[in-house]
Amino acid sequence: MTDIVVVGAGGFGRETLDVIEAHNRVCIRPEDRLNVVGIIDDNPSTINIDRLRSRHYEVLGGLDFLIANRPAEAYVLGIGSPRVKKQIAERLDREGLHAQGVIHPQAVVGSDNIVEPGVIVCSGAQISTNVQLDRHVHVNPNATIGHDTHLAEFTSINPGAIISGEVYVGPTTLVGAGAVILQGLFVGTGCTIGASACVTKDVPSGKTAVGIPARWAT
Template sequence: MVLWIAGAGGVGREALDVALAAGVEVAGFLDDRQAGSTVRGLPVRTPAELPPGAGYLVGIADPAARARLAGLLDAAGGHPVTLAHPRAIIAPETELAPGCLVMGGAHVSSSVRLGPHSQVHYNATVGHDTRLGARVTVYPGANVSGAVRLEDDSTVGSGAVVLQGRTVGRAAFVGAAATVTRDVPPGTTVVGTPARPLPRRAPAP
């Protein structure tokens, strides 16, 4: 299998690290902003230049950008590939949908389901029976407990903790080092311990 990585930024290069560790050949990067250049010795092309039928992985942290690129590459005839570092722990009865990225040191426990194009970054943990929707991001060192629901496009920041049985709503964002002790409504950013919604700034006079 030869893989193309969409996104030549930080997460894209980390995805390349995972591919190299897993023995997966990477043909190059797909990135409009850096097209025509070389990154880590690999060519960078535009997403429109993905060869028909090629495998791809979106190495971008932003869920909206991930959704846009995945749709574009699917329409071009590509197919999403799941990539897991050999030093990640993925327990039995756990399902990884197409396009997932699991980095080194991550621990994904028993009977977990990761939705399409979700990411579990290095040294993060995901507890038993947890469900990740599409394009969910669990940042480095985060601890997601058992039976948690992370809905589509939600993000758990670096070092954050989501306690047992909680739900983080669609497109919600859990700030770095926050501790989620109650459900997070869709579209909400929460910070602190215990996590509370980030106050909205008053409009300028």
């Protein structure tokens, strides 16, 4: 069994706990289970603290507490924002903590894939063959990732998004709920693809693409 902390007391942090609990329920070997020793958050709201306590989880403290006290040596980032994920992961990695990933047992993951540390794949996600998921990629419920696609580090794919085959999505990019990226396209670093957008051409780094077909300011 691996002791871990979940970083993030908000909505995605609690969804991450759902993925961990589902993972543990189907583990045959005890050593494959993940033991959540607590939640780390610099500024948790009262309502989120109460929601976590109702599930028998406690907020232990913020990042400084984690680094100073080491209640666990492994962490899972339950945070939706790609940029915030990057900032926190880089700090924790410098301090020698280790990223832990988890895949929901009701996700479908194909063959010949590369899944790096810190990846979270939620229930109902469909990941095809020869897909690369770099560090701390999050694939939310019911998202679809097509064959031969590469999602770079800290990318977040929101619920119901469809990434077609042979797509590259750059680091710290957010793909909104229900968005579609068509086959063979390139999306640069730090982009935001709006909810329900349909991307029909390459998106330069730093752009926010919205609409059908998706457009952005030049």
